[in-house]
Amino acid sequence: MKQCTHADALPHPEPVPLSETCTECLALGTHPVQLRLCLTCGHVGCCDSSPGQHATGHHKDSGHPVMRTFEPGESWRWCFVDHVLV
Numbered sequence: 001m002k003q004c005t006h007a008d009a010l011p012h013p014e015p016v017p018l019s020e021t022c023t024e025c026l027a028l029g030t031h032p033v034q035l036r037l038c039l040t041c042g043h044v045g046c047c048d049s050s051p052g053q054h055a056t057g058h059h060k061d062s063g064h065p066v067m068r069t070f071e072p073g074e075s076w077r078w079c080f081v082d083h084v085l086v
């Protein structure tokens, strides 16, 4: 199994969310299905089931490796580089 080294390098405490929803969706008038929080900078983007896939877009633009779910009651984290839960 592949080991992720990115999770250990994340800032502590985790960044404050920059917004309450996906601001790109807000600007475009599209609706996020679920939200993801970037654990490097606090960017909030929508998941891959959403029309814009802005969390993935943020990773591609910024190179920030790890996001976590921004949904109440969920706590998993995902590394975009290694494609593993961390």
Ligand SMILES: [Zn+2]
Pocket: 003, 004, 005, 006, 007, 065, 079, 080, 081, 082
């Ligand atoms: Zn990783």
Ligand SMILES: [Zn+2]
Pocket: 022, 023, 024, 025, 026, 032, 045, 046, 050, 052, 053, 054, 055
């Ligand atoms: Zn979005």
Ligand SMILES: [Zn+2]
Pocket: 038, 039, 040, 041, 042, 043, 058, 062, 064
């Ligand atoms: Zn980020």
